[in-house]
Amino acid sequence: MYRPDEIEPKWQKRWKEEGVYKTEEKGDKQKFYCLDMFPYPSGAGLHVGHLEGYTATDVYSRYKRAQGFNVLHPMGWDAFGLPAENFAIKKGIHPSETTQKAIDWYKSQLNMVGLSYDWSREINTSDPNYYKWTQWLFLLLFKHGLAYKKEAPVNWCPSCQTVLANEQVVKKDDKNVCERCDAEVIQKNLDQWFLKITDYADRLLSGFEDIDWPASTREGQKNWIGRQEGAKIKWKIFIGDSDKPAQSEVETFTKYPETIFGTTFLAIAPEHTLIGNIVVTGEQNSVNNYIKVSAKKTNFQRGDLLKDKTGVFTGSFALNPANGKKIPIWVADYVLPTYGTGAVFGVPAHDKRDFNFAKKYNIEIVRVIKSTNGDEGPVETEDQVIEEGQMINSDFLNGLDAQTDAKEKVKEYLEEKGFGDREVFYNLRDWLISRQRYWGAPIPVVYCPHCAHFEEAGECCGGDCGCKHEESGSETSHSCQCCNCETATQITTIDGVKYAIVPLSEESLPVELPKDVDFKPTGESPLARSKDFQKDVTCPKCGAREAVRREVDTLDTFVDSSWYFLRFCDPNNALEFASSESLKKFCPVDLYVGGDHVTTHLIFARFFTKVLYDCGFIDFDEPFTKFRFLGLILGEDNRKMSKRWGNVINPEDVVSGLGADSLRSFEMFMGPLDVTKPWSTSGVEGVRRFYNRIWELTHFASQNNSVTSSREATALMHRLIKKITFDMDELKFNTAIASMMEFVNFWQKNKEVVGVDLVKRFLVLVAPFGPHIAEELWEVLGLKFSVTKESWPKFDEALVYDEEVEIVIQINGKVRGRVMVPSDEIKDKAKVESKVLAAEKVRELIKGVEIKATFYSEGRVFNIVSA
RNA sequence: GCCGGGAUGGCGGAAUUGGCAGACGCGUUGGGCUUAGAACCCAAUGGAGCUUAAAUAACUCCGUGGGAGUUCGAUUCUCCCUUCCGGCACCA
Numbered sequence: 001m002y003r004p005d006e007i008e009p010k011w012q013k014r015w016k017e018e019g020v021y022k023t024e025e026k027g028d029k030q031k032f033y034c035l036d037m038f039p040y041p042s043g044a045g046l047h048v049g050h051l052e053g054y055t056a057t058d059v060y061s062r063y064k065r066a067q068g069f070n071v072l073h074p075m076g077w078d079a080f081g082l083p084a085e086n087f088a089i090k091k092g093i094h095p096s097e098t099t100q101k102a103i104d105w106y107k108s109q110l111n112m113v114g115l116s117y118d119w120s121r122e123i124n125t126s127d128p129n130y131y132k133w134t135q136w137l138f139l140l141l142f143k144h145g146l147a148y149k150k151e152a153p154v155n156w157c158p159s160c161q162t163v164l165a166n167e168q169v170v171k172k173d174d175k176n177v178c179e180r181c182d183a184e185v186i187q188k189n190l191d192q193w194f195l196k197i198t199d200y201a202d203r204l205l206s207g208f209e210d211i212d213w214p215a216s217t218r219e220g221q222k223n224w225i226g227r228q229e230g231a232k233i234k235w236k237i238f239i240g241d242s243d244k245p246a247q248s249e250v251e252t253f254t255k256y257p258e259t260i261f262g263t264t265f266l267a268i269a270p271e272h273t274l275i276g277n278i279v280v281t282g283e284q285n286s287v288n289n290y291i292k293v294s295a296k297k298t299n300f301q302r303g304d305l306l307k308d309k310t311g312v313f314t315g316s317f318a319l320n321p322a323n324g325k326k327i328p329i330w331v332a333d334y335v336l337p338t339y340g341t342g343a344v345f346g347v348p349a350h351d352k353r354d355f356n357f358a359k360k361y362n363i364e365i366v367r368v369i370k371s372t373n374g375d376e377g378p379v380e381t382e383d384q385v386i387e388e389g390q391m392i393n394s395d396f397l398n399g400l401d402a403q404t405d406a407k408e409k410v411k412e413y414l415e416e417k418g419f420g421d422r423e424v425f426y427n428l429r430d431w432l433i434s435r436q437r438y439w440g441a442p443i444p445v446v447y448c449p450h451c452a453h454f455e456e457a458g459e460c461c462g463g464d465c466g467c468k469h470e471e472s473g474s475e476t477s478h479s480c481q482c483c484n485c486e487t488a489t490q491i492t493t494i495d496g497v498k499y500a501i502v503p504l505s506e507e508s509l510p511v512e513l514p515k516d517v518d519f520k521p522t523g524e525s526p527l528a529r530s531k532d533f534q535k536d537v538t539c540p541k542c543g544a545r546e547a548v549r550r551e552v553d554t555l556d557t558f559v560d561s562s563w564y565f566l567r568f569c570d571p572n573n574a575l576e577f578a579s580s581e582s583l584k585k586f587c588p589v590d591l592y593v594g595g596d597h598v599t600t601h602l603i604f605a606r607f608f609t610k611v612l613y614d615c616g617f618i619d620f621d622e623p624f625t626k627f628r629f630l631g632l633i634l635g636e637d638n639r640k641m642s643k644r645w646g647n648v649i650n651p652e653d654v655v656s657g658l659g660a661d662s663l664r665s666f667e668m669f670m671g672p673l674d675v676t677k678p679w680s681t682s683g684v685e686g687v688r689r690f691y692n693r694i695w696e697l698t699h700f701a702s703q704n705n706s707v708t709s710s711r712e713a714t715a716l717m718h719r720l721i722k723k724i725t726f727d728m729d730e731l732k733f734n735t736a737i738a739s740m741m742e743f744v745n746f747w748q749k750n751k752e753v754v755g756v757d758l759v760k761r762f763l764v765l766v767a768p769f770g771p772h773i774a775e776e777l778w779e780v781l782g783l784k785f786s787v788t789k790e791s792w793p794k795f796d797e798a799l800v801y802d803e804e805v806e807i808v809i810q811i812n813g814k815v816r817g818r819v820m821v822p823s824d825e826i827k828d829k830a831k832v833e834s835k836v837l838a839a840e841k842v843r844e845l846i847k848g849v850e851i852k853a854t855f856y857s858e859g860r861v862f863n864i865v866s867a
Numbered sequence: 868g869c870c871g872g873g874a875u876g877g878c879g880g881a882a883u884u885g886g887c888a889g890a891c892g893c894g895u896u897g898g899g900c901u902u903a904g905a906a907c908c909c910a911a912u913g914g915a916g917c918u919u920a921a922a923u924a925a926c927u928c929c930g931u932g933g934g935a936g937u938u939c940g941a942u943u944c945u946c947c948c949u950u951c952c953g954g955c956a957c958c959a
Contacts, residue, residue, distance in 0.1 A: 216871045220954060223870055228958075254959055267959095302957075309957080334957045344959045352868090353957055427958060598954075669892070671880055674872095676952080680879070686892050692907090726883080735881065738891035745891090748908095808887045813940045815887055855939055861886045865939045 002695035004659025007776040012114055014775075020788050021073070021116040029070035033586045034061045035565055035624075037594025037601070038076045038123075040557075041102035042083050046109045047641065048649045048667065048679065049633045053593045055664045056630075056673055056733065058115045060591060062768035063728045065116075066792040072586045073116060074568040076123035077103050080131075081557045085439040086180070089520060095439045096515070099126060109651060113660045114771050116788075121571045125560035130567065131441035132510035133577040134560050137608070139444060140615060141195060142503050149492055149501060152192040152432060159183035162521035163190070163436040191492060193434035193443060193553065197607045201225050201426045203621075204606055212626040214674065220598035226427025230255040231411050232341065233420035235266060235318040238326065240280040248277055250318060250329070253340030253425055256350065256387065257414065258406040261394040262368035264358065265346040266318045267311060267330045270294045271337035278329060280315030287312050287331055294333035302333055309334050309357040318345075321419035322410075323395065332357060340425055349379040350387055368394045369402050431604065433556045438519040438526035440554030442511040444504040447549045448539035451500035452491050499549070502541045511550070527552035561601055562608040565589050565623060580617070588620045593673070596629035628731060631676040633667075638678045649679050661770035662688040668733035668769060687737075691773055693744050694766065698777045700751055701759045710753035715802045716746055717758045721795040724765050737769060756781060761793040801826075801859075809836050810863040817841045819862075826859045836862045 015021065034057050039050060061073040077099075084095040084102075103124070110117065123130055141147040155164040157178035169176050169185050176185045197204075205225055208218050233252050236245040250268065268274060270291045279287045290312040294302070311332030318329050327345075334353055335344055348358035348365040358365055369389040370376040376392055379385060391397040391406045396413070400406035414420040434443060490501040504511065514533045519526040527533050527550075537548045563577070569586045570578035588609075596602075605623050613621035634640060635647025642648065654663045666684040671677045701707065709717075720743050727736035743762065747754050760781065767774035767787045778787040801823040809817040819839050825831045833854060836842060846864065855863040 214872095216953075219871050223955060226955090226958070230959085252959080256959075334959095336958075339958050341959095347959095351959070353959080356957095425958085427955090596953090666892095669879095675880090677879065680893065682893055683879075689907095690892085723883085734879095735891080738881070741891055806887095810886080810940075813886090813938095818887080853939060855886085857886050857940095860883095861940085863886080863939055 002692050002773070004661060004691075004772065005656065008114065008655075008660050008772040011772045011775045012111060014785070015114075015116075015788070018786070020786055021118050022120060023072045023074075023118045024070045027070060029068060031072065031586055032061075032064045032069040032591075033072045033565075033589045034064065034591045035073075035568070035589045035593070036075065037592075037597075038078050038561070038564060039106060040078045040081055040083070041099060041106050043087065043098065043102055045102075046106055046651060047633075048651055048654070048663075049630070049641070051113060051651055051663070052633060052667045052670075052673070053595075053630045054110065054115055055113065055667050056628075056731065057591065057593050058664075059668060059733055059768040060728070060731065061116055062771065062788065063792065065788070066764065066767070066790060068791065072121075072568065073118060074121040074123075074571075075110065075115075075117040075119070076121075076564060076568070076571075077106075077125065078557060078561050078564070079103065079124050079126035080440045080554075080560055082437065082439070085437060085519060088439075094515070096126065112655055113651065113664055116771075121568055123564060123567050123571050125441075125557070125564065126439070126513075128510045128512055129572075129574070131513075131560065133567065134441045134555060134563070135444040135504075135509050135511060136506060136577060137563060138555065138559070139503050139506065139509075141611065142445070144611070144615065146196045146199065146611060147193060147433075148196065149191055149193050149490060151189050152194070153187040154190050154192065154432075155185050156188040157181065157183055157185055160521050161523040163188075190436070191494075192432050194430040195433055195607075197431045197604075198426060198428050200607050200610055201227065201428050203610055204428075204603065207606065207610070207622050211622050211624065213624075214596075214627070214629060217596055217598050217602065217627065217629060220596075221603055224428065224599045224603065228255055228425050228427075230423055230425065231257040231414055231420050232423040233257065233260070233321065233345070233414060235321065235345070237274075237278060237329070238317045238319065239278060240315055245319070246277070246316075248274060250274055250343050251341045252343045252345045253423060254345065256347070256407075257410045257420070258391065258394075258397060258400075258402050259347040259350045259368055260320065260322045260345070260410060261397070262347040262349050262366045263320050263322075263325075263327055263345045264348060264364040264366055265328050265330055265354075267332040267335050267344050267346055267354075267357070269335040269337040269342040270331055270333050272331075272335075272342045274343075275314070275331065278314050278316040279331075283313060283315040287314060290331060290333075297333065302336075309353060309360060311357060311361065313361075320345075321414075321417070328363070330357075330361075338429065339427075348385075350385060352382055352385050355379070355382055355385050366393065368392060368397075431558075431607075433559050434553040435556055436525040437554055438513075438517055440513075440557060441560065442513055442527065442533075443551040443553055443555055444509060444511045445551045446502050446504065446537055446539055447492065447494060447499035447551070448502045448542060448544060449497055449499050449547050450542050450544040451489065451502055451539060452498040494549070500541070502539055505540045508540065513554075525552040525554070527554070558600060558604050562604040563612075565592075565605070566612075566618070577617075583618050587618065588622060589624045590626060592624040592627045594630065602627070629674055631672075631674050633670075634676060634678040636679050636681065641679075649681075654684060658684050658688045659691070659772075661691060661773050665691075665737060665769045669737045671734050673731060673733075690741055690744060691770060693748060694762075695773065695777065697744070697747050697751065697754075698759055698763070698780060701754060701756050702781050704752070705756045707752060707755045709755040709758050710750075712802060713746070713750065713753045713755075713758060715799055716743060717761060718795040718799040721761065721765065721793050722797075722800055725792070725795070728768075733769070740765060740769075763787055764790045764793055805859050807832060807836070807859070808861045809839065809842055810861055811842070811845055812865055813863060816845060829856045832856060832862060836864070 036054050036057050057073065061071045064071050079099050084099050087098055088095045125131060138147060155169050157164055159181045160178055164178060164185060170179045177183060178185055205222060205227060230253055234249045236249055239246050250266065309332060311330045314329045314331060316329045317326040319326055335342060346354040346357065348354045348363060349367040350369055365379050367376065367379050368391060369386060370392045371386050372389050375384065388403055391400050391402055397406045397410060400409060411422055492499055492501055514530040516532060517526050517530045534550055537550050538545050539548045566578050566583060570582035573579055609623040610621045612618045635645060637645065637647050639645050639647060651663060662684050666687040669687060720739055723739045724736045763774045763777055764787060771788065774787045803823055804820040805823050805826050806818050807821050808815055809819060817839055819835050821832055821835055846866065849866045851864055851866055853865045
């Protein structure tokens with residue numbers, strides 16, 4: 001009797017003892033790096049959705065090992081993060097404790113399903129041995145000018161007194177509220193750390209050429225990066241009624257420069273730096289009020305008011321460089337400070353937002369594009385607002401097609417006259433990585449007032465050397481070639497005091513996360529309250545101790561997970577994040593399977609990889625050669641699994657009831673990996689029946705081992721090997737299992753023609769999916785441990801076909817019969833044709849009919865076409 | 868609004884990429900085994916029609932969201948439409 005509850009733990013123990021899944025450090029086997037997205041170990045445990053991905057990579061790893069590859073298949077823990085900290089706040093248990101508990105549980109669950117990880121390479125992002133290198137990477141980015149500090153709006157819960165991640169802000173009754181206390185979230189400006197991922201926008205776009213990623217993921221990232229070609233146009237400003245242009249100009253970005261003759265106003269964001277210079281005295285109050293009101297709106301609310309555009313006139317005018325017309329300058333909060341230049345020129349006739357704005361404030365509307373339906377009258381309703389057609393009322397652009405020739409010509413014109421330039425803008429923003437939270441890696445910098453003082457006093461060169469001093473907001477960056485400053489020194493202001501931002505030395509890493517911290521939220525970063533943390537802080541640059549402070553923010557967990565795949569190559573290295581030999585040996589990742597984190601993890605990991613490539617640490621610049629994402633697994637009721645619906649499937653229950661092999665195989669049998677599909681308990685039972693049959697049939701074969709396999713059975717086996725090998729390479733595990741089931745159905749009906757020689761090969765095919773039963777039956781056949789070390793069976797093309805092949809006969813495309821043809825004749829059309837024409841039924845049907853043509857698809861179909 | 872991906876029996880899905888539509892599994896129905904049930908085994912299972920006393924078998928037509936097209940032949944390719952799912956979005 002097949003008893004998975006007995007054989008599964010037995011073999012799991014043996015595999016562990018014998019270390020069968022250890023990645024080889026030496027040897028000349030070709031490598032294969034097969035990786036899962038490592039989980040965040042939470043109190044909820046693993047569910048069957050996690051296991052779908054883990055099983056898929058496990059099946060593939062086993063397949064690759066059988067093909068003779070040295071497979072790196074590791075697992076670890078994305079262990080820092082908010083849920084553990086929130087739980088700690090609620091229950092008073094330290095996050096390290098809850099996290100360790102969760103890890104132990106996850107690990108036992110993974111082992112329970114027989115996943116073939118090399119546990120000697122286990123990593124944990126909250127371990128100082130790991131985050132030492134996360135901090136090291138931060139310093140590397142800092143040194144290359146890719147990490148900087150700047151003021152930015154964050155989500156703030158006034159009741160919990162804390163910063164919230166975007167995921168913790170939920171919508172309730174049209175308000176953005178804190179998920180824990182329902183208080184309305186506000187936006188607050190705080191000094192934040194950013195990584196300059198925008199520097200890599202073009203590289204992140206072009207990198208897709210040589211990697212095998214799903215189209216949706218690729219397109220999603222391209223969209224997110226949002227490269228847009230357009231033009232930057234400069235506008236002269238006239239303050240109030242003055243007819244002399246002011247010194248400063250305003251710049252606008254547009255993708256539609258061809259509409260410039262239709263411009264009737266100019267709008268700038270309330271945050272625009274020019275506002276101070278251009279608002280006339282009479283409008284001062286209304287503008288100030290407007291700025292105050294829109295400052296209260298979150299970005300979210302600003303985007304919500306789709307139709308209701310508001311704004312206020314500044315009293316000043318801009319000069320349209322194309323036609324010399326003066327147009328009013330308005331302040332409007334539908335213009336976003338974060339996109340383009342924070343200023344737009346308004347063309348109400350050809351932009352819906354501008355149209356709504358112009359309607360509201362009675363601004364002139366000038367049509368410059370004739371609709372493709374011939375409409376060239378005044379634009380009076382929103383649906384008349386179009387972008388495509390022929391240019392009119394536009395001087396030298398008249399008659400040209402708006403989106404092609406006119407666009408090109410006006411760009412040439414602007415460049416030639418010096419009115420503007422071609423310009424590319426991106427939607428991608430720099431990545432905000434600092435968190436005012438406890439459970440994360442500390443950011444390894446200190447703030448030194450003495451260094452800031454040297455800097456201010458011009459200790460190096462006094463700014464006489466002609467090197468660049470840039471000021472923006474609270475920070476000053478100073479890059480100097482004459483005083484041996486290695487890097488630009490950023491200056492920041494904390495509580496009114498100026499500090500230089502000084503990175504720690506590599507030798508001083510890791511900056512350990514103190515354990516004795518009161519992490520109850522009060523509004524400041526919890527680390528600020530640790531006495532240990534601020535003790536004996538020395539500035540690594542000037543050696544000062546007095547008044548030097550540590551950074552108290554921690555790194556976003558996405559930083560931890562942006563490079564973990566590199567650490568798996570050399571997880572215990574204390575001198576480097578990984579040795580270059582180990583990186584060369586295993587990287588890049590050959591197959592990566594997990595959630596479709598298009599705009600977060602997957603783009604951050606690509607960014608880090610490119611930076612490390614540029615710095616010469618690795619010799620590849622795309623981390624994941626092949627990526628596949630997983631579809632959601634729904635409950636049996638077709639709803640998302642949730643405690644609320646009571647439809648959650650617990651893997652432990654499935655394993656104890658039907659066995660790990662049935663669970664694994666069913667997850668692979670359900671359908672393609674990337675589609676959303678519902679769970680089915682009777683479906684798992686079906687797979688269990690399949691294994692029961694294999695169990696009984698193998699025992700039968702073992703007791704009747706004098707049986708010689710028939711030609712038909714042998715052909716079936718070779719066909720099966722061919723089919724499964726093909727499916728494995730394509731990750732089509734559902735059809736691989738289906739074809740094994742077909743073979744078993746044949747075997748069941750023809751027990752006496754399937755010999756042990758075929759059963760042996762069959763078990764090797766089964767092993768990736770049902771490793772425990774395959775191992776047990778391997779032993780039943782009296783074979784040497786272990787089936788996991790067997791080579792993948794080969795098929796002989798000559799044996800794939802049976803002695804005879806059935807050809808379908810069609811007349812005018814309709815199936816009218818079939819004929820058997822010896823397999824060595826199927827390539828010969830003439831021979832097949834004579835057999836087809838000789839068939840009795842065909843003779844009857846084509847009697848007296850003229851045959852116009854015949855078509856033959858080798859080994860499949862013969863089509864006779866009559867007149 | 869933009870981008871991406873879908874739509875095939877009662878259900879999950881298959882179709883070697885232009886060649887027998889519905890593999891495989893679930894479910895359902897009938898039968899066997901059994902005192903009975905569970906388990907197991909066997910068989911049937913897209914729809915309509917025709918034939919027949921009835922059943923079996925055979926045969927014919929329709930059928931892959933809808934409509935056109937290309938082709939000897941279309942679930943597969945092209946165009947238009949409907950609809951669902953996912954992502955992004957006052958993005959100038």
